[in-house]
Amino acid sequence: MTTAPTTVRDVPAPVATPSSARPGRVRSGWNRLRRNRLALTGAVLAALFVLVALLSHVIAPYDPARPDFNQALAEPSWAHWLGTDDLGRDQLSRVLVGVTASMQVGVLAVALAFVVAVPLGLIAGYYGRVADSVVSRLTDTLLAFPFLVLAVGLAAILGPSLKNATIAIGISQIPAIIRITRAETLRLKSADYVQAAIANGGTDRVVLFRHILPNASSALIVQATVGIPSAIIGEAVLSFLGLGVQPPSPSLGVMLSSAQPFIAQAPWMAVFPGLVIVLATLAFNLLGDGVRDILDPRGGSR
Numbered sequence: 001m002t003t004a005p006t007t008v009r010d011v012p013a014p015v016a017t018p019s020s021a022r023p024g025r026v027r028s029g030w031n032r033l034r035r036n037r038l039a040l041t042g043a044v045l046a047a048l049f050v051l052v053a054l055l056s057h058v059i060a061p062y063d064p065a066r067p068d069f070n071q072a073l074a075e076p077s078w079a080h081w082l083g084t085d086d087l088g089r090d091q092l093s094r095v096l097v098g099v100t101a102s103m104q105v106g107v108l109a110v111a112l113a114f115v116v117a118v119p120l121g122l123i124a125g126y127y128g129r130v131a132d133s134v135v136s137r138l139t140d141t142l143l144a145f146p147f148l149v150l151a152v153g154l155a156a157i158l159g160p161s162l163k164n165a166t167i168a169i170g171i172s173q174i175p176a177i178i179r180i181t182r183a184e185t186l187r188l189k190s191a192d193y194v195q196a197a198i199a200n201g202g203t204d205r206v207v208l209f210r211h212i213l214p215n216a217s218s219a220l221i222v223q224a225t226v227g228i229p230s231a232i233i234g235e236a237v238l239s240f241l242g243l244g245v246q247p248p249s250p251s252l253g254v255m256l257s258s259a260q261p262f263i264a265q266a267p268w269m270a271v272f273p274g275l276v277i278v279l280a281t282l283a284f285n286l287l288g289d290g291v292r293d294i295l296d297p298r299g300g301s302r
Contacts, residue, residue: 039290112170121181225288
């Protein structure tokens with residue numbers, strides 16, 4: 001008795017890992033993260049910053065916008081753990097609420113960039129030709145400007161506000177995500193399971209969103225963890241220049257700007273907001289390294 005030869009239609013085209021194997025992958029990824037002390041530290045710090053951003057208005061000991069001229073430029077003490085600014089406002093309260101603005105911009109700007117860039121990268125990489133040429137030229141044009149220069153220019157055009165700063169930073173991150181998505185699409189569209197899906201009559205929508213995009217998600221997740229610290233720094237720079245959060249609303253960049261005239265008299269006004277920016281960006285960068293190790297398919301063989 002002979003069996004029929006295998007045709008293209010008989011070739012399975014799995015998209016995701018079988019559900020029975022997912023617990024093993026999750027356990028393996030967690031073990032790799034746990035062994036990487038720096039990545040685990042980054043994950044804990046990033047989670048702490050997100051928690052502070054969500055609860056800042058609840059845990060802040062004082063009204064961050066209320067001045068107390070009797071306590072102006074007070075040194076760190078039990079009453080004011082991080083001291084006060086030139087108007088007597090509690091620095092700890094302002095730092096806590098400032099973290100909210102930083103996290104908001106970090107998450108929303110990256111989300112905006114992904115919503116715009118991922119479809120463009122998929123179209124450019126999958127269809128090629130005219131679509132690829134147009135998207136690539138647009139990407140090259142935006143990449144001609146450094147990230148912060150482009151963000152500052154867009155924020156100046158849109159006007160100073162937290163919303164416009166978020167939009168400016170999001171647009172500035174679009175080119176990098178387009179290039180990553182396009183490169184992953186070019187790599188994956190020649191894979192056997194994608195070719196099998198096309199041979200089985202799969203539409204472009206099915207191929208793109210059920211086969212290519214899920215398998216490109218690893219690189220995109222890593223890019224998201226890299227984009228958040230860039231957005232945090234971008235928000236601080238824009239607020240420092242007066243193009244982001246507007247006083248008296250607290251922001252880490254606004255606090256650094258207002259600390260300039262008092263850097264010698266009250267160094268804590270600049271030290272603590274600057275330290276928080278460093279820790280936030282470091283936390284997400286370390287987390288990004290850990291996520292890259294977890295999602296690396298060769299990680300288990302090392």
